[in-house]
Amino acid sequence: xxxxxxxxxxxxxxxxxxxxxxxxxxxxxxxxxxxxxxxxxxxxxxxxxxxxxxxxxxxxxxxxxxxxxxxxxxxxxxxxxxxxxxxxxxxxxxxxxxxxxxxxxxxxxxxxxxxxxxxxxxxxxxxxxxxxxxxxxxxxxxxxxxxxxxxxxxxxxxxxxxxxxxxxxxxxxxxxxxxxxxxxxxxxxxxxxx
Numbered sequence: 001x002x003x004x005x006x007x008x009x010x011x012x013x014x015x016x017x018x019x020x021x022x023x024x025x026x027x028x029x030x031x032x033x034x035x036x037x038x039x040x041x042x043x044x045x046x047x048x049x050x051x052x053x054x055x056x057x058x059x060x061x062x063x064x065x066x067x068x069x070x071x072x073x074x075x076x077x078x079x080x081x082x083x084x085x086x087x088x089x090x091x092x093x094x095x096x097x098x099x100x101x102x103x104x105x106x107x108x109x110x111x112x113x114x115x116x117x118x119x120x121x122x123x124x125x126x127x128x129x130x131x132x133x134x135x136x137x138x139x140x141x142x143x144x145x146x147x148x149x150x151x152x153x154x155x156x157x158x159x160x161x162x163x164x165x166x167x168x169x170x171x172x173x174x175x176x177x178x179x180x181x182x183x184x185x186x187x188x189x190x191x192x193x194x
Contacts, residue, residue: 003038010116014144018151021109028088028108032081036112036119040080043122043134048073056128072125075182080119082178087111090170091153098163100155110152114145142168 009017050056052069085108092107094100121137124130146164149155155163 003035006035006113007039007116007120010113010144011120011140014147017113018148021113021148022106022151024109025105026109028105031105031109031112032084036081036084036115039116039119040077040084042119043080043125044073044077046123046125047076050125050128050131054127076122076125079178079182080115080122083175084108084111084115086174086178087167087171090174091167094163094167094170095153095155098155098159098166100149100153100159100163103153106152110145110148114141114148117141117144 006017009020048069050069051064051072052066053064055064088104088108088111091111092102092104095102095107117137117140118134121134124133145167146160149160149164150157153163
């Protein structure tokens, strides 16, 4: 299936698309190189343009700095790529605790395709004042993750919600740590300029 069709189907017909994805059982390296690496460029490039070229207003002052845009792009790209892997590791590690099938390839596909709204929603970083809309895409991504757990990880229906909630809590902790590390890197780049 081509990239555009997959994105469209994941976003607009997720229940039937999860069945197709489950049947493919693609290796995680293939999903990473043909899907995640490409789509993660959307928020990265949009951040580069939005923060580095178009800019934003701070207390009535227009700010656009190409160096800041580059750092934002790098942080976005690393966050998307690393976040996909870390989330898949968490979901795979927790699988047996909830009677689900432990399979990293399926866990990675689940996360990669569930992240689709965040990849596509990253286009809103073009206008930094609208970047909050990209965050809203994360809510739909959580829904996709929830409905994908059953077909992809073979979790029993009665344990699906618990599996989702515990996975989500662990991912929030991992996300906070990742954000702190990337934020420290980003801020150290700013401090070096002064």
